[in-house]
Amino acid sequence: MKIEENAALVVIDVQKGFEDEGFWGRRDNPDAEENIAALIDLWQETGRPVVFVRHDSAREGSPLAAGSAGNAFKDFVEERRGKGRGAELLVTKHVNSAFYGEPSLDVWLTGEDVAQIVIVGIQTNMCNETTARMGGNLGYDVLFPLDAMHTFDLAGPFGWTSTAEELTRATAVSLHGGQFARVVRTEDVLKGAAG
Template structure:
């Protein structure tokens, strides 16, 4: 069974320079490939949309950049669940809907790897779902991290991405590439 595809926060607001340098410019294209595959199989798809409550955030509805990106936009009948925290399971009916549909396996991709993708992946696993995380359909940013707590240089977006994936693989998810999922 293919299970459900969960696309997390693939939104226009992440094109804003506010987030800093980004890795993996092909994340959305890979997510679109996954979405096409799920649709061809008539398998369940869930779109998650972050609506920030932080004034000035590119993902705050007042900023106008909350729309899902066109290459992964939902079709009629595909649910769009909105949230204002990192987890796709908090404040939404995602878990209830998955359970009602008898779905035990989820495949996750989206933005950003160390934040909403990581939190949602961890929570999905903690809730008992079999989780696959598609690393090349996710991306990270250097962001606006407060590094005042430590010495040393800032890390790159790719290092942030890899570190987040390293922590998730094995314990919370099986981390794979898009081509592995589609094979």
């Protein structure tokens, strides 16, 4: 797998508020953080651009509310910010897609001449999937390393529920099968970016 020299790593919503199990429920993929960290490290070492996205929730009672302790990035992300040799951007948003944040992700990527993006973070089937769909629609080559993200069990309409694993699989099938993104593994991205 070829990873472009200027491919952007888009790190979505890796915030402390997602550690509130009482609010969110059970999660999948306990290795997500380790894989996210490995990708950030390689991107910074190779001078590739990194975008950190933060969700400033306007929803009352949200653990991600702007100004709350949960709004902050998890420590392993915060410790890495500003450490790379490449360009870096902070995007803040109030909705699912990082393309609807401030400053404009699309304008910034275009200005950096970036055509390929790698999406990681939280949650797989929410902000990550929405950003990937928009990225695909905008013409970016979107890579979606499924093991560098996680989500939570969820209740829907009609008494239906889905486990985090079921939601992850549905997202992977929709994005990959619908050609919005290429769903891959962290290991493949690391190999492609290092070589």
